[in-house]
Amino acid sequence: MACTAESPAVLSKIDAIQIPVVQNGSPSRDATAMNSLYQQNKSILDNMTLNLKTDYLLNVKTAEIFDEHSQAHQVYVSLSKLDQIRLMNHLYLKEQNVTGLQKLNDVLRPLINV
Incomplete structure (x- = not known):
């Protein structure tokens, strides 16, 4: 791959993500909601990782x-952030921190349409 003045939109979006750090108030008792958010986040992360590796590396x-x-x-920097x-x-799931999982989902969802 040659040098490029501008990185692809997906790399710019990943680079712009501020990873939300959320203290766990009290563990969630809604295991279904937590697992669903965790799996959604994991799916987005896994798909983005595979796409970046396949498309650029x-x-x-x-x-x-x-x-x-x-x-x-730039791709390796983005993969590190992912x-x-x-x-x-994983930490938010382990801590049963549904708010943290939701905040991650909020920052990851825009990557689906890149």
Whole structure:
């Protein structure tokens, strides 16, 4: 992949995400709602990760990964952010923090239509 002046819209959207950090007031008793939000978030994250890897990283040279101006590097930065969100999604499920799961869902949903 060659250097690009502008990153694809999906990379810009991922880069702009502020990962919500939500303290757990009291654990939710609604396991169905929590599991549903967790699965929705996981599905978006898994699909975005697969799409990024498939669309941008199939024929990447090692040097491109470390070139901060390359699209491959930008993709790896986005994948790292998705991994951070994935960890928060798992943590919020473990803590039974439905508010945290909902906030993650709110920031992830716009990625579906990119």
